[in-house]
Amino acid sequence: MSLLQNRSADQVIFVDVLEDNMNNLTNRLGQDFPRDKNNWQVRCEDLKNIIVPACDSQLFIIAGVGPHQTIEFINSLCASAPDIAFDLLVCSVHGNYSVRQALIDEGYKLKNERIIFENNRFYEAIYASKNASKVIVDTGSQMWCWSDPEHKDYWHRVVAHYQQKAKKDPLQFEPIVSRYEALRDSIA
Ligand SMILES: C[S@@+](CC[C@H](N)C(=O)[O-])C[C@H]1O[C@@H](n2cnc3c(N)ncnc32)[C@H](O)[C@@H]1O
Incomplete structure (x- = not known):
């Protein structure tokens, strides 16, 4: 929502499998970000069925799932469009070592990374791109x-x-x- 609020993206697409949550989200977005002035979409589907479209400059944000699912999502997005470069912002719950290895294996480089402490929980936010130049270190580096x-x-x-x-x-x-x-x- 803050991407819409700050006008950081031409279009924001929300994806989750939970129908009730996505219906609530659709209602909330309709109130706070009227469709005639904001370009958003809500898709109630499995992320593993998403095919990365052939567009320039796109970012996929994967947040709030464990390392196993995060890696499945990274791999399925990459497999859906092997020739299309897209950025990833990954914020997994635990297990960032294996998430980082998956990003490295898919040819990602580091744009930025940060340790986030929220509600007594730690997260690593890893912003990665195939067009960046810094290597991703398995244990984290600049963060x-x-x-x-x-x-x-x-x-x-x-x-x-x-x-x-x-x-x-x-x-x-x-x-x-x-x-x-x-x-x-x-x-x-
Ligand atoms: C802890 S919540 C995090 C929600 C949100 N991404 C966030 O960071 O606030 C994890 C969400 O992942 C969704 N999820 C799990 N597997 C999924 C899949 N295969 N495709 C899409 N969403 C999935 C669940 O339905 C759940 O809403």
Whole structure:
């Protein structure tokens, strides 16, 4: 909605599978952003069925789902239109290491990234594009501000999360713990 409010995009398309939520959203948008003055669409469908259209300058925002689904969405959008470049703004719930790897595997580069703390939860917002020049680092790079106590807290939570997973599956998760430890050691 803030994209519409700020006139940041020519068109904003909202996608979710929940019919009731999307009907409520349609009503709210109709009141706050009349269709004759704003270009928006509400689509009640599975994101995995979306085919990326052949347009210039488009951004897909994937927010509020876990890493498994986020990666499925990234891969299905890319597979739907392998020759069309589009930007992604990804804000997954947990598991950003694997999300970052999926972005790297699809050939994405970093435009910007930020740690967000909201309602006692941390998120990483990763803004990626195939037309950017900075590499995406699996543990995050420019978003870390080590003098910020919240970022230190986030680092501890991430390491604890992967240490917990490493207890069950050390082969997969111990290397990830080591990557985060190396990141901290490189700053210290
Ligand atoms: C926690 S909510 C986040 C909603 C919103 N994206 C946000 O960030 O505020 C997760 C949403 O993902 C939607 N969702 C899950 N799987 C989906 C899919 N395959 N296609 C579209 N939406 C999906 C759910 O219906 C749910 O509304």
